[in-house]
Amino acid sequence: MKKARILLCTPNLKGIKDGLNRIQPPLGLMLIAQTLLNQGHDVKIHDFALEGWKNRVDLDIKNNLVLIGQNDEEVRKVISDYNPDLIGISVLFQNLIEHAQHIAKIAKSVNKKIQVFIGGNCISNAVIDYKHGIADKNSNLPDFISYLDDPNIDCAISGEGEDAVKHFVNSFIENGDISKTPGLVKKVGHKKYIINDPSKIHFMDTLPRPARYLVNMEGYFDIGAFHSSKSRSNRVLNVMCSRGCPEKCTFCTTPAMWGANIRWRSIEHIMEEIKNDVKNYKIGEIQFDDDSLTLNKKMLYSLCKELEKIGVPWCTPNGTKVNYHLREQYDMYKAMHDSGCYQLTLACESGVQRVLDDIVKKNLPLENIKPAIERAKKAGMLVHTFWILGYPGETYEEMQKTIDFAMSSGADSFTFSVLTPLSGTPIYRKVLKENLWWDGRENQNTFRSSLIKVDGFDNAEQFEKFVNDANIKANMLLKAKDPARFEYKYRERTGSKKTFVKQT
Numbered sequence: 001m002k003k004a005r006i007l008l009c010t011p012n013l014k015g016i017k018d019g020l021n022r023i024q025p026p027l028g029l030m031l032i033a034q035t036l037l038n039q040g041h042d043v044k045i046h047d048f049a050l051e052g053w054k055n056r057v058d059l060d061i062k063n064n065l066v067l068i069g070q071n072d073e074e075v076r077k078v079i080s081d082y083n084p085d086l087i088g089i090s091v092l093f094q095n096l097i098e099h100a101q102h103i104a105k106i107a108k109s110v111n112k113k114i115q116v117f118i119g120g121n122c123i124s125n126a127v128i129d130y131k132h133g134i135a136d137k138n139s140n141l142p143d144f145i146s147y148l149d150d151p152n153i154d155c156a157i158s159g160e161g162e163d164a165v166k167h168f169v170n171s172f173i174e175n176g177d178i179s180k181t182p183g184l185v186k187k188v189g190h191k192k193y194i195i196n197d198p199s200k201i202h203f204m205d206t207l208p209r210p211a212r213y214l215v216n217m218e219g220y221f222d223i224g225a226f227h228s229s230k231s232r233s234n235r236v237l238n239v240m241c242s243r244g245c246p247e248k249c250t251f252c253t254t255p256a257m258w259g260a261n262i263r264w265r266s267i268e269h270i271m272e273e274i275k276n277d278v279k280n281y282k283i284g285e286i287q288f289d290d291d292s293l294t295l296n297k298k299m300l301y302s303l304c305k306e307l308e309k310i311g312v313p314w315c316t317p318n319g320t321k322v323n324y325h326l327r328e329q330y331d332m333y334k335a336m337h338d339s340g341c342y343q344l345t346l347a348c349e350s351g352v353q354r355v356l357d358d359i360v361k362k363n364l365p366l367e368n369i370k371p372a373i374e375r376a377k378k379a380g381m382l383v384h385t386f387w388i389l390g391y392p393g394e395t396y397e398e399m400q401k402t403i404d405f406a407m408s409s410g411a412d413s414f415t416f417s418v419l420t421p422l423s424g425t426p427i428y429r430k431v432l433k434e435n436l437w438w439d440g441r442e443n444q445n446t447f448r449s450s451l452i453k454v455d456g457f458d459n460a461e462q463f464e465k466f467v468n469d470a471n472i473k474a475n476m477l478l479k480a481k482d483p484a485r486f487e488y489k490y491r492e493r494t495g496s497k498k499t500f501v502k503q504t
Contacts, residue, residue, distance in 0.1 A: 004173040005042045007084040008033055011091070011099035012069030013049040017056060021068060022225045023049060024238050025217065027289065028120070028161060029090055030210035035162045036169060038208060044082050045214040048075060048103070053223060063449060067099070075103060079110045086115045086169060088157075091122040094423060097147060104152035115172055118147065119157040119165070121253050125424025127158050127185055127195060128256055132429060140432045148187040155186040159198020159257070160243075162207060204243070204265040209273050217281055226287055227317035229384050229413055230489060232342060233284025237277050241270050241303065245291040247321065249349070250361050250426040251388065251419065254291045262292055267302045278312055286314040286340075294320045297332060304339035314340050319347035319386050323368040333379035343382040346372060350387065351405025352398045359391045361426075366405070373410045382489055385411040389454075389467055390419040392427065392436055396456030403470045407477060412489060414474040416467050418450045 008029045015021035026047065033043045052070030059065040070078070079087070087107050089100045104116045126145055133141030147153060155178075157164045164183040171178045178184065182199035201207060220226070224234035242265065243258040277283060286307075293316055294300055307314060325332055333344065348369050349360055356362045376383045387406050389399045406414055421428040431437070436452045438460050450460035450467075457463040479486040 001040060001170065002173045003040055003042060004036075004086060004169050005044075005082065005084045006036055006169060007044050007046060007079065007082055007087045009046045009048060009087065009089055009103065010050075011048055011089060011096045011103060012052070012067050014059065014095045015066055015068050017058070017064040017066045019064070020225060022227060023047075023053075023220065023223060024226045024236070025210075025212060025215050025220055026090055027210055027238055027240060029088075030212055030215065031207055032088070032161045032165050033214055034208035034211040035166050037211065039166060039170065041169060041173075043211070043214065044084070045211070046078055047215065047219075048078075048099075050216060050219050050223075053219070065449075069099070072102075072106060075106050076110060079103075079107050079114075083111070084114060086117065086172065088165060089116070089118045091118050091120040094122055097122060101147075101150050101152065104150065108152045115154050116152060117155050117157055117168065118153055119161050121257055122423070123147065123156045123185065124158040124198070124257050125253055125422065126156075128424040129429070130193075130195075138433070139429060140435065141429065144191045145185065145187070145193060148185065148193065155184060157181070157183045158185055158195075159183040160200055162201060163199045200259060200263075201243070202263065204263050205269045207265065207269075209276070212277060212281070221281075227289070228285075228287055228315050228343065229317070229345070229415060230343075231285055231287070231315075232313045235282055235284040237274065237281065237283040237286050238289050239270070239274060239286055240289045241265055241299075242290050242292065242296070246295070247292075247363065248361050250359065250430075251391075251422065253422050253424050256424055258291070262295055264296060264299045267299070267306055270303065271306045274307075274310065278310060283312060286312055287317050288314065289318055290316075291318055292321065293318075294324050294332065297325055297328070300332065301335055304335045304341075307339040310340070312340055313342045315343040316341070316345050319345045321364075322346050322348060322372045323364055326368065326371075329372060330375040330379060333376045333381060337380040341381055343384055344376045345384040345386065346376070346411070347386045348406070348409075350391075350394075350398075351402035351409075352394075355391060355394055355398055355402070359393050360388075369405075370409050377410065377412075382412045382485075383410075384413045384415070385409065387414060387416045388419050389416055389470070390450060390452065390463060392419075392421075392430055392434070392452060394455065396454075399454075399456075399466075403474070407474050412478050412485065414471065416470045416474065418464060418467050419452070421452060 010026050029045050033045050036043045049069040056066040059067055091097050091100045107114045107116055129141050130145050133139055133143050168181040184196045186194045221234050226236040242262050244262040245254045246260045350356050353366050356364050373383050421431040431452050450463045454463045
């Protein structure tokens, strides 16, 4: 088999000037990279945001929005120095697509023969929306895939990337038929596409260990802006044990991307990765990026048993479902704590049952939230909570009820987020169909700001201030109520020493 040179990269980030902008190693690209290396190819991973982290270009002075990452000359040099046959660009969210297209344009100017393909959640969601648009002529969804109208992007890969990218690269470099690639999305005429069903990894132990040695791990450690609301250490290992989520929350892209069935790697497979990389990178904390870590109780207990032997603090920054295993919830939380889990994040989303039932479609009785928080704290963990404000159809009074409910919940900390209608979700389709955008059109160039009309507010700035004030007020509660616990939560970061929170 011929050997290809593949550059896998992530675009510059849109962020807040002088704000907290999170960044961590691209787990998906590291898995794809190792898959390609195992095929004998030459692979480079490059994070254009990380390598130009101190470079800030103003995008919107009024809203303090900046573009973070390397400039055009540096992007061009990375591409020309490596001289790849193919470039794969990871696009997780819509606000990254603009710079991904810019990278593609620079790549084609370096060498027009470079094959540029894109992948990630954003692409998978665009395909979902396209199919809905074809099926429902009144949806206001486009009957084309705009990303593939860019002449510098040759095609896209939807769904899970490991097997798909391997097939695509092998076919391309051998001058074979790429049209059979799982998940391939390729324009073949005016509003005409090849759209192949995406592949799924059914036996998760076939996944390789992520090629962390191909990324600048020390760069991520130096920045120390991983996903957790407050990490115990800068030296974080982000790990994913499983894929999939059975829930049907209308704002979330996870079920469409990973499927409704939970697929776990074996505990041996997980621990081989953790043990080796904790040692190799002097890891001080593990953060699990799973969407449903607590659903499979048997696997969770087995994982905890092995993590206890490692003695490294860990947490669940992506959030866990509040009402799994209610009868045994305390025992589950105690096992997590005893194995090193210092903070549990609970995805609560709203403090109003009508919003949870009718808008979010989340199977969560409100009366389950406060007991879960109490059990987690009793087990010895800090409790962080997720809440979303600004759902379409949510009233001002309901948003205030959510804030009041959250602040009375007993949680240690809170993230109140502005609802972002992500493409590929039912909420996005509702917003588009009813044209609920503040300025009458979708604007993909914003970052962490209000995009859709909210009851009780005249503009996005008013609502953003409302949400920001709620975050400040709620997150100061702990300081007044329990200064010692507040000090514990927000103390300076440490190394890999195992620590537990005192029960209060």
